[in-house]
Amino acid sequence: MEKLAREQNISRIIAMEERISKCTRCVLQRGCVYRPATGKGDLKPEILLVFHSEGNGNDRKKIMDIRQLIKKHFILDKVYHTFAVRCQPKSCTHLDNLNCFSSKCLVDQEQTCRVTRAVCEGIPIMPGDIEIISCLHYLIEEIDILSPQIVVLFGDRTSYFTLKAYGLLDSIITPSLYMINGRHVLATVEADQFTSQDAKELVSYLHSEHAV
Numbered sequence: 001m002e003k004l005a006r007e008q009n010i011s012r013i014i015a016m017e018e019r020i021s022k023c024t025r026c027v028l029q030r031g032c033v034y035r036p037a038t039g040k041g042d043l044k045p046e047i048l049l050v051f052h053s054e055g056n057g058n059d060r061k062k063i064m065d066i067r068q069l070i071k072k073h074f075i076l077d078k079v080y081h082t083f084a085v086r087c088q089p090k091s092c093t094h095l096d097n098l099n100c101f102s103s104k105c106l107v108d109q110e111q112t113c114r115v116t117r118a119v120c121e122g123i124p125i126m127p128g129d130i131e132i133i134s135c136l137h138y139l140i141e142e143i144d145i146l147s148p149q150i151v152v153l154f155g156d157r158t159s160y161f162t163l164k165a166y167g168l169l170d171s172i173i174t175p176s177l178y179m180i181n182g183r184h185v186l187a188t189v190e191a192d193q194f195t196s197q198d199a200k201e202l203v204s205y206l207h208s209e210h211a212v
């Protein structure tokens with residue numbers, strides 16, 4: 001049964017990732033992103049972590065450290081992480097100075113820019129509200145496919161928009177616990193501020209069952 005569920009999840013996630021790789025909803029953002037970020041981890045997860053985007057303190061090492069903290073304090077093994085926004089926006093003077101418009105991707109797999117022929121110098125910036133709203137439906141679909149018992153939302157904006165998508169319109173308090181479709185959804189601090197103490201606090205919220 002477990003094997004069948006995992007196989008079904010794999011094919012649904014692959015189909016979704018194919019759509020994400022071809023997505024051009026945010027034309028300007030896609031110019032500096034070779035491939036939109038996709039989720040990683042166990043495809044029958046007990047817990048699913050949501051970061052706002054790749055970059056802005058969510059580098060690979062930070063994410064791996066958070067995954068370890070979560071495994072240790074929640075005492076579970078099957079972790080999956082993903083992003084609210086798949087294409088990390090960048091600030092780029094070369095792009096701003098282009099006097100022609102292109103909807104094509106301007107960087108290659110090695111992050112070499114087709115405009116400057118040098119390694120991309122774009123500086124990661126926080127995704128805007130429009131980018132989060134445009135991309136959020138992939139996250140909701142991913143949560144629906146993987147159906148984890150627990151979801152952790154990192155940072156106020158990720159929490160605010162994700163909870164809004166589920167119809168929770170009140171202001172967000174962090175840390176806090178929400179019950180959504182029988183699932184425990186925890187809102188916490190930004191990934192770059194997340195510590196062992198925050199992980200402990202989330203566990204105690206989870207066990208208190210004191211949902212907002």
Ligand code: SF4
Pocket residue numbers: 020023024025026027029030036085086087131134135
């Ligand atoms: S950020 Fe999301 S919605 Fe926008 S182009 Fe990338 S994948 Fe598409």
